[in-house]
Amino acid sequence: MGKTILVVDDSASVRQVVSIALKGAGYDVLQGSDGVDALKQLDGRRIHLIISDVNMPNMDGITFVAEAKKLPAYKFTPIIMLTTESQEDRKRQAQVAGAKAWVTKPFQPEQMLAAVSKLIAP
Amino acid sequence: MAFDDDEALDTFITEARELLESLEGGLLQLEADPDDVETINAIFRSAHTLKGSSGLFGLDHLVGFAHVMETLLGHVREGTVRVTPELISILLPCADHIHRYVEGVAEGRIEPSAAEVAESEALLARLAPFDSVAEVPAETAAAPSDETPEAAVPRAWNLRLRFGPDCLRNGMDPLALLRYLGSLGTIERITVDDSALPGASDMDPETSYLAFEAELSTEAPKSEIESVFDFVREDSDIRIVPRDQDEFIGRIASMPDRDRLGDVLQESGAVTPGEIDEALRIQRERTRAGGTVPIGQVLIEQGIAPPAVVEAALRRQLRTADSRSSDTQTIRIDAGRLDRLIDLVGELVIAQAGVGVHDRLSEAQSQVTRLIDEVRHSALALRMVPIGLTLRRFERVVRDVCVDLGKEVHLTITGGDAEMDKALVERISDPLTHLVRNSLDHGIESPDDRRRMGKPARGQLRLNAYHDAGSIVIEVSDDGRGLDRDRILAKAVDRGLVPAGAMLTDHEVFDLVFEPGFSTAETVSSLSGRGVGMDVVRRNVAALRGNIEVDSVRGQGATIRIRLPLTLAIIDGFLVEVGSSSFIVPLDRVTECVEFPADDRDHDHMNLRGEVLPFIRLHQLFGLDGEDARRQSVVVVEQSGQRTGLVVDALLGEFQTVIKPLGPLFSELKCVSGSTILGNGDVALILDVGPLITEYADLERTRYATSGYPGRRMAATRC
Numbered sequence: 001m002g003k004t005i006l007v008v009d010d011s012a013s014v015r016q017v018v019s020i021a022l023k024g025a026g027y028d029v030l031q032g033s034d035g036v037d038a039l040k041q042l043d044g045r046r047i048h049l050i051i052s053d054v055n056m057p058n059m060d061g062i063t064f065v066a067e068a069k070k071l072p073a074y075k076f077t078p079i080i081m082l083t084t085e086s087q088e089d090r091k092r093q094a095q096v097a098g099a100k101a102w103v104t105k106p107f108q109p110e111q112m113l114a115a116v117s118k119l120i121a122p
Numbered sequence: 123m124a125f126d127d128d129e130a131l132d133t134f135i136t137e138a139r140e141l142l143e144s145l146e147g148g149l150l151q152l153e154a155d156p157d158d159v160e161t162i163n164a165i166f167r168s169a170h171t172l173k174g175s176s177g178l179f180g181l182d183h184l185v186g187f188a189h190v191m192e193t194l195l196g197h198v199r200e201g202t203v204r205v206t207p208e209l210i211s212i213l214l215p216c217a218d219h220i221h222r223y224v225e226g227v228a229e230g231r232i233e234p235s236a237a238e239v240a241e242s243e244a245l246l247a248r249l250a251p252f253d254s255v256a257e258v259p260a261e262t263a264a265a266p267s268d269e270t271p272e273a274a275v276p277r278a279w280n281l282r283l284r285f286g287p288d289c290l291r292n293g294m295d296p297l298a299l300l301r302y303l304g305s306l307g308t309i310e311r312i313t314v315d316d317s318a319l320p321g322a323s324d325m326d327p328e329t330s331y332l333a334f335e336a337e338l339s340t341e342a343p344k345s346e347i348e349s350v351f352d353f354v355r356e357d358s359d360i361r362i363v364p365r366d367q368d369e370f371i372g373r374i375a376s377m378p379d380r381d382r383l384g385d386v387l388q389e390s391g392a393v394t395p396g397e398i399d400e401a402l403r404i405q406r407e408r409t410r411a412g413g414t415v416p417i418g419q420v421l422i423e424q425g426i427a428p429p430a431v432v433e434a435a436l437r438r439q440l441r442t443a444d445s446r447s448s449d450t451q452t453i454r455i456d457a458g459r460l461d462r463l464i465d466l467v468g469e470l471v472i473a474q475a476g477v478g479v480h481d482r483l484s485e486a487q488s489q490v491t492r493l494i495d496e497v498r499h500s501a502l503a504l505r506m507v508p509i510g511l512t513l514r515r516f517e518r519v520v521r522d523v524c525v526d527l528g529k530e531v532h533l534t535i536t537g538g539d540a541e542m543d544k545a546l547v548e549r550i551s552d553p554l555t556h557l558v559r560n561s562l563d564h565g566i567e568s569p570d571d572r573r574r575m576g577k578p579a580r581g582q583l584r585l586n587a588y589h590d591a592g593s594i595v596i597e598v599s600d601d602g603r604g605l606d607r608d609r610i611l612a613k614a615v616d617r618g619l620v621p622a623g624a625m626l627t628d629h630e631v632f633d634l635v636f637e638p639g640f641s642t643a644e645t646v647s648s649l650s651g652r653g654v655g656m657d658v659v660r661r662n663v664a665a666l667r668g669n670i671e672v673d674s675v676r677g678q679g680a681t682i683r684i685r686l687p688l689t690l691a692i693i694d695g696f697l698v699e700v701g702s703s704s705f706i707v708p709l710d711r712v713t714e715c716v717e718f719p720a721d722d723r724d725h726d727h728m729n730l731r732g733e734v735l736p737f738i739r740l741h742q743l744f745g746l747d748g749e750d751a752r753r754q755s756v757v758v759v760e761q762s763g764q765r766t767g768l769v770v771d772a773l774l775g776e777f778q779t780v781i782k783p784l785g786p787l788f789s790e791l792k793c794v795s796g797s798t799i800l801g802n803g804d805v806a807l808i809l810d811v812g813p814l815i816t817e818y819a820d821l822e823r824t825r826y827a828t829s830g831y832p833g834r835r836m837a838a839t840r841c
Contacts, residue, residue: 010167013134013175020130053174055167076328078293082174100292101353106177106185118302118350119295 003048003120006041008032008064009082010056018051021109022116035059039067042074048120050079051112052099054090062090062097069098078119082107131227134175138224141168145217149210156205166195172220183234184223187242190249191216203252212248219245276307278365279347281336282425286357289330294354296330303350307340337365345394355396361425364392371434383417386435387427397426457544460504467501468692468780470494472799498778502689505545509596510538512547513585516558520583523562530569530580531562537587542594543689546666550596550686553662557598557682558583560656565602565680575677577601593668593710594688599681605674607631614640629763632672636660667693667708667795669761669812695779695798697806698757699772701746704806706779706798707768711759711811715773718754726822728767730758737767738818759811766815779808792817 005027009015012033019029030047032038034056041047050068054061061081068074079099083091091102103115148165152158173188191213197203219241223234234242281303285296303309315333319325340347344362351360364370370392380386384402387393401420408415418436421427474494513535520533566572566581573579586597607628614620614634634640638657663670668686687693687710695706722728727736735758741750751771758767781796788794795810 009174011137011171011175013130013137014171014178016130016133017175017178055170057164057167076290076293078295084170084174095356098292100294100356105174109178114302115353117298117305118353119293119298121298121301 002026002028004028004030004046005049005051005116006030006032006038006047008035008038008050008052008056008061010034010053014053014082017109018112021113025113025116027116035061035064035067038064042068042071044073047074047077049116050074050077051082051103051116052079053082054094061099062093065094065099066097080112080115080119131179134179135224135228137175138172138220141172142217142221142224144168145172146214149213149217152205153207153210162195162199162205166192166199169195181227181232183239183242184220184227187216187220187223187246190246194249194252209252212245212252216245216249276339276341277369278310279338279340279344280361280363280365281338281347282333282359282361282363283336283351284333284359285330285354287329287331288357289354291328292354296332296334299350299354300334300336303336303338303347306342306347306350307338310337310339312336344391345396348394348396363425363428364431367392367428367430370431374431374434374438377438380439383432383435383439386438387421387431390431390435392431393421393427397421400424401426455504457505460501464501464505464692467494467498471498471692471778471780472801474801495778498692502543502692503541505543505689506541507544507547508539508541509547509587509594510535512551512554513538513587515551516554516585519555519558520562523559527562528568529562529566531566531583532580534582534584535586536584540587540589540594541688542686546686546689549662549666550684553659553684554585554596554598556656556659557684558585561598561600561602561680565600565604567603589688590685593685596684596686597681598684599679601679604676604678604680605632605635605672606676610634628674629671632674635672636670664812667810671763693779693781693808695777695808696757697774697777697800698740698755698768698770699774700740700744700770701748703744703746704774704800704804705740705770706777706806706808707757707759708808708811709776711761712757713760713765714758716756716758716767718756718769728756730765730767733765735765735767737769738814739769741769741771743818759815761812761815764815768809781808 005022007015007018007022007029008031009018010033015031015033019031022029030041032041032052035052036058038050038052039059050065052061052064056064059067065079065081068077068079078101080101080103081091081094081099082105083094083102084105094102101115101119103112145165145168148161148168151161152165155161169188169192173185173192176184176188194203198205198209203209219238223238226234226238283296283300285294289296300309300312313335315335316331318333319331325331338347344364347362348355348360351358354360370390373390374386374392377386377389380389384393384398388395388398401417401424404424405415405417405420408420418432422429422432471494474491516535517533520531523529524531561583566583567575567577569579572581582601584597584599586599588595611620611626611631611634614631614637615622615624617640619634619637619640620626636656636659638655640657660670663684663686666686668684670682670684672680672682674680694709696709696712698705698707716730719728727734729735735756737756739750740746741748754769754771755773756767756769757773758765760766777798777800779798782798783796784791784794793810793814794807796808797805798808800806
């Protein structure tokens with residue numbers, strides 16, 4: 001059984017493209033449309049990696065990461081933030097919250113896969 | 123196209139439509155309530171998401187456009203750009219533009235049409251004034267490698283990896299990183315350093331204790347190896363050193379000149395930009411702690427670069443410095459700072475003049491005077507730039523206009539190294555363009571006409587600049603048809619500028635072309651027509667405290683001469699007293715000073731060595747209080763070859779005048795060009811001699827024409 005990745009983004013098309021790329025590389029993928037929706041999925045099931053956007057309605061990515069890190073089951077789960085060049089300060093906040101890896105938007109699926117494989121193997 | 127998947131693209135299009143709908147709705151809502159933070163956030167998010175998702179599909183056109191919108195909206199969110207109806211009414215068509223493009227994508231058209239590109243450019247241009255967001259859209263492709271192409275040879279690297287203690291807690295698995303490292307090439311050898319591992323009872327299972335030493339053979343450049351550890355770099359100690367240093371040393375030796383050690387090392391590929399930044403940070407910390415360390419030493423100490431490579435780079439840097447030292451050293455200075463310096467020097471000149479009032483004889487004082495004068499000169503020299511660059515721009519103008527008009531003209535530029543104030547250079551460019559165009563349009567004849575007149579088919583246009591007695595003179599001369607004296611005079615009489623039958627010198631006639639309302643569409647001379655107002659040229663030149671004159675021989679050409687001061691900041695003035703007021707006459711206008719002959723007190727002209735010298739009584743002209751002094755003097759000033767006397771009460775001598783511009787309230791004042799502060803704190807007005815004389819002449823003319831009554835007094839504000 002492959003490893004599971006949770007993809008959190010308010011854009012359905014981003015989630016879909018990332019999912020297709022990750023599934024192609026042999027990962028299982030869960031999706032969340034914002035921080036609140038994603039937190040609901042952190043119900044104790046095994047998740048090996050979380051990929052999250054920063055700017056989302058209802059609950060933004062930084063709050064989501066901070067909340068996720070509080071859950072014992074996901075304390076060590078690596079998190080990749082999707083940031084943009086113009087959001088250096090947001091990147092800093094995300095790192096403080098516990099997301100140490102990032103991919104800069106807009107990105108190509110290959111860049112995303114490279115970042116993922118630095119952190120976990122399929 | 124970056125990502126081929128029809129299903130995903132369908133999702134994207136649906137999503138984009140929804141986003142645009144909410145974007146449009148949000149903008150309309152914002153128009154009603156410009157301070158609604160929630161709406162601003164939502165709009166920003168829409169643009170942001172659009173940009174992010176379109177990037178995934180390789181829709182670069184949309185990425186670029188949405189990026190500009192996003193940046194602008196980001197500034198709106200931060201409050202640096204205000205929401206105005208204008209902003210909304212430009213953002214709405216922007217949303218429409220994206221909508222149209224998205225619909226195009228839905229029909230299978232990924233590349234924007236030419237019309238769409240043009241539309242987007244027009245919209246971006248309208249967005250630009252709101253914000254400086256016209257930057258290049260973010261790069262969609264992977265970051266370009268800064269390596270030379272030859273880096274594709276497999277090379278051996280030694281890696282020392284000490285991951286931070288929090289590495290595991292942060293979700294970073296060293297094993298995953300090492301596995302990924304292996305994908306770049308071959309890990310020839312790897313050893314684990316467990317020396318930091320404590321006894322089992324003290325060990326925290328969540329802490330990372332292990333370090334690794336690896337030998338990697340790969341074709342990838344150093345920056346790519348380094349990027350493997352991007353996510354852990356902050357709290358880890360990662361060292362990547364080439365095994366074969368000779369290759370880098372060789373590359374450094376054959377490199378073009380570089381000023382900085384870091385640049386040399388970086389370009390050789392031995393060190394990455396990130397490593398340089400780190401070394402600079404360490405160097406700064408040490409400096410703050412009180413020590414100074416060369417960057418090379420930091421690089422060696424930190425194990426970032428091997429000593430032999432750093433040494434090679436140092437040698438290279440030294441060679442660069444040697445070859446540079448012979449070049450002219452220039453620095454670029456912010457013009458504002460220069461102005462401030464010149465302003466301060468000006469204040470110094472004023473303060474020093476104040477000292478002079480009290481202690482005129484001190485030897486030290488005269489030394490200070492001399493020094494200040496030198497400082498003033500060198501400060502002004504900082505602003506001086508050669509006029510050549512401005513003149514050379516006309517090569518293009520001449521070429522283009524000649525093509526348009528079907529004329530052949532050869533442009534000669536001389537004196538391009540004559541220097542003048544930068545501010546003047548910029549402001550004289552427009553008047554010069556007028557003059558050059560006029561010469562080409564009307565001065566120089568068509569090749570056929572020229573041949574008929576026995577001239578070479580190719581006309582000559584000459585731009586010449588030279589220094590003359592504290593001024594700079596710029597001449598525009600051509601060998602065209604010249605000015606038609608008779609027709610100018612006839613036209614002037616026709617327009618009522620000159621009474622019929624007036625006897626005028628050539629100079630006076632040619633001067634008429636600078637009169638307002640003289641230029642007409644009808645070609646009467648080489649210098650008019652086309653509505654290119656020569657009066658505007660003269661006004662521009664006068665605003666720079668310069669003057670303009672024409673010389674011409676009919677059929678042989680014309681020369682227009684612009685005379686300008688070298689700088690606008692300080693002038694040499696001549697200080698005079700009238701009643702209890704002080705005035706400055708620009709020294710370059712003063713030709714001599716004579717005593718006011720008692721016999722001529724009732725006239726308005728006097729005899730100056732056998733010539734008639736008209737004079738102006740400043741006392742009456744400005745309606746000053748008090749009686750005339752018993753013994754008055756006449757300052758003789760010259761303007762456009764015409765001499766006039768100014769009757770004053772006392773001559774106070776030369777005075778270095780720092781010009782303080784008049785406030786906007788007085789901008790209509792014609793005879794006064796500025797003010798200055800005297801050593802004793804009083805204000806003196808600086809007389810603008812040219813307008814003073816012409817205005818006075820006009821007033822006199824009106825006076826004679828209307829009443830004949832010699833009422834000389836008039837209000838200063840009229841002048």
